[in-house]
Structure formats: structure tokens, C-alpha cells
Amino acid sequence: MSHSSAYPCPNCQIGLCQPGITTYVCLFNGMLVSVPDMPVWCCDICQHQEFDHETINNLEALLGIRDTTLEPQRSPFKITAIDTPETTTVRRIKP
Numbered sequence: 001m002s003h004s005s006a007y008p009c010p011n012c013q014i015g016l017c018q019p020g021i022t023t024y025v026c027l028f029n030g031m032l033v034s035v036p037d038m039p040v041w042c043c044d045i046c047q048h049q050e051f052d053h054e055t056i057n058n059l060e061a062l063l064g065i066r067d068t069t070l071e072p073q074r075s076p077f078k079i080t081a082i083d084t085p086e087t088t089t090v091r092r093i094k095p
Contacts, residue, residue: 007041015045024051028063035059 006016024038041050 009043009046009048010050011048012043012046015043015048017041017043017048017050022049024059028065033063 006018009015009017018041020040020042021037022040022042024033024035024040026033039052039055041052042048
């Protein structure tokens with residue numbers, strides 16, 4: 001990896017963030033999501049990690065996560081009432 005693609009670390013202000021690969025882990029709707037081999041920018045001094053915004057946006061699109069500030073989130077499912085049969089007082093005997 002060349003130093004031309006590195007940039008100063010926004011966390012420690014000393015090290016250089018360089019491209020690398022790591023595992024991305026997050027919680028989504030109470031489920032653990034783990035993505036191996038995710039591109040990351042990692043500081044060589046403090047080990048601060050930043051994930052590429054475009055890659056995170058692609059992952060959020062796959063998971064169905066939307067930014068609510070951009071547009072209102074609508075449910076893709078239509079809720080319909082289920083017709084319930086009228087309750088009867090007749091008891092059935094099992095064979």
C-alpha cells in the first residue's frame with residue numbers, strides 16, 4: 001500500500017489512515033450482522049477505523065435501512081384485516 005492513498009487520522013491527528021480489510025459487525029433489528037472482508041481505513045498509530053461511506057450505503061440498501069431524514073419510510077407490506085368466523089357455542093367432540 002502506498003502512502004499516496006493514506007490521509008491524516010481524524011482521531012489522533014498523528015497517524016495515517018491506510019486502506020485495509022476487516023470484519024464489519026452491527027446490530028440490525030436485534031440481529032447481529034457480520035460482513036467479512038469489508039474495506040476499511042485504519043490508522044497505523046491509534047487503530048481508529050473508518051468504513052467507506054459508499055460501502056456502508058450499499059450494505060444499508062441490502063439490509064433495507066433508510067435514512068429517515070431523506071424521505072419518509074413506508075412499509076412495503078399492506079396490513080389487511082383477517083375475517084374471523086363467528087364464534088359459536090357448539091362444542092365439537094374429538095373422534
